[in-house]
Amino acid sequence: MPTWFVYLIECRNGSIYTxxxxxxxxxxxxxxAGKGARYxxxxxxxxxxxxxxxxxxxxxxxxxYAIKRLPRTRKRALCAEPSPGIPVTAATRSR
Structure with missing residues (x-):
C-alpha cells in the first residue's frame, strides 16, 4: 500500500494550491510542466x-479538504510548522 502525501504549492499569483x-x-x-491541475x-x-x-x-x-478550507495565512503557518504530518482535526482547529 503506497504512502500518500498532501502537498502545498505557492503559485505566482500568491495563492497556495493544495x-x-x-x-x-x-x-x-x-x-x-503545465500538465498538472487546471488551476x-x-x-x-x-x-x-x-x-x-x-x-x-x-x-x-x-x-x-481540511487544509483547502483554511485561510492563506493559516496555510503558510502550517507550512512553517516543523511536523512530520498533520492530523485531519488539527488542520481545522486553528481557523
Missing amino acids: GIATDVERRYAEHV TRANPPLRLLARFEYPDRSTASRAE
Whole structure:
C-alpha cells in the first residue's frame, strides 16, 4: 500500500494550491510542466511549500479538504510548522 502525501504549492499569483499524490516530486514536476491541475496551468507554481505524509488515500483526502478550507495565512503557518504530518482535526482547529 503506497504512502500518500498532501502537498502545498505557492503559485505566482500568491495563492497556495493544495493537492495529494503518492510521488510529490513527480506531481510537482507535472505542475511546473503545465500538465498538472487546471488551476496550476492558469497559475504557474513558484515553489513547493510543504508536504505531509499519510498512511492511505482516504486520510490524505480528508486532510487535503481540511487544509483547502483554511485561510492563506493559516496555510503558510502550517507550512512553517516543523511536523512530520498533520492530523485531519488539527488542520481545522486553528481557523
